[in-house]
Amino acid sequence: MATPVKVYGPPLSTAVCRVVACLLEKDVEFQLISLNMAKGDHKKPDFLKIQPFGQVPAFQDEKISLFESRAICRYVCENYPEKGNKGLFGTNPLAKASIDQWLEAEGQSFNPPSSALVFQLALAPRMNIKQDEGVIKQNEEKLAKVLDVYEKRLGESRFLAGDEFSLADLSHLPNAHYLVNATDRGEILTSRDNVGRWWGEISNRDSWKKVVDMQKQQHSP
């Protein structure tokens, strides 16, 4: 039996969850090695050896040590093509191109404003950091414009890259989950007909439900 791959980082981290969701979709056994970021685990020399930017997650299998969640996801799909959801990264070059396009759209257009909102609305209060109303307003407007494009796309296509669930949809799960469940601005997603319908479908996947369970266990006494 193959050694489980290792993922380093706290289960509450959005980027860590992106990788965990992918491993679950691909049915690849993994071990999650949590880090205490409040204690600065991610800035210690041992961790910086595998992630020199001091960010999470990091990933190791028998052959390689990698970082950047979307790179890890692509590597997992390429290295384990026959496992789990075989279509997660497309089964032909044109399908893969469309998935890469929407993965980039997620990374460049969806991620920055949604991350800023999650930080301001869900994390800052917990960390006793004052919320910045200007930043909140600016990012709400940015995200609304992005979601207008998604609304049109998802009226023409069941999932972002086509008819099948893919890595592009998966990549949105962590930030969208926090927006809907940990802030009072969830309706930015749920009030749009097509985006709402899409959110309902992708968040109900078994793999994502397992990730949410894993996050809940983090909180249990």
Add this chain to the structure above:
Amino acid sequence: MVVKVYGPAYASPKRVIVCLIEKQIEFETAPVDLIKGEHRNPEYLKLQPFGALPVIQDGDFTLYESRAIIRYYAEKYRSQGTELLGKTTEERGLVEQWLEVEAHNYHPPIYEMTVQLLFASKLGLSVDEKLVKKSEEKLGKVLDVYEERLSKSKYLAGDFFSLADLSHLPFTQYLVGPMEKEYMIRDRKHVSAWWDDISNRPSWKKVLELY
């Protein structure tokens, strides 16, 4: 039918053009004037609904996001031109890793600096000096990690040139050129050597000559 690349005057489309040249793929270009707001025209938005540059058309096939486009062509034309994805799955993994680093760690601060220092005045906006300073500090910290990496490895993903290095060309050219911040590269010995190597590739020199 050749690949058509929109917006060659700007940085992100150049990311695509240099890749096409490395892969010996024929292409043509179509201008898009950002200052005139042509990226907001309905015809352009049909191709790229976010109103960003570039988009390519290849027969009936349309694709946007420069890093998605370069991945597609680097893979489709694997057997010709420069190998840009490494030779093994592991090498590919490292190329993806450093391409993501460029996209999420290098690009955001250098893009802010580009908008403020090169485009704000053209758009009738005042330069946000605080933002420029903050972005420069962020970029400096990223370059420090690159300095360490490039002291052990000739290129970012290993001893081979790849999409990861290529992706840095357009905006870094702005940094050392019109932004007048060449010192950020030159102050770092290994980053400096790496920049000289990649920016002197015939493909990049061709891009600068043409556009």
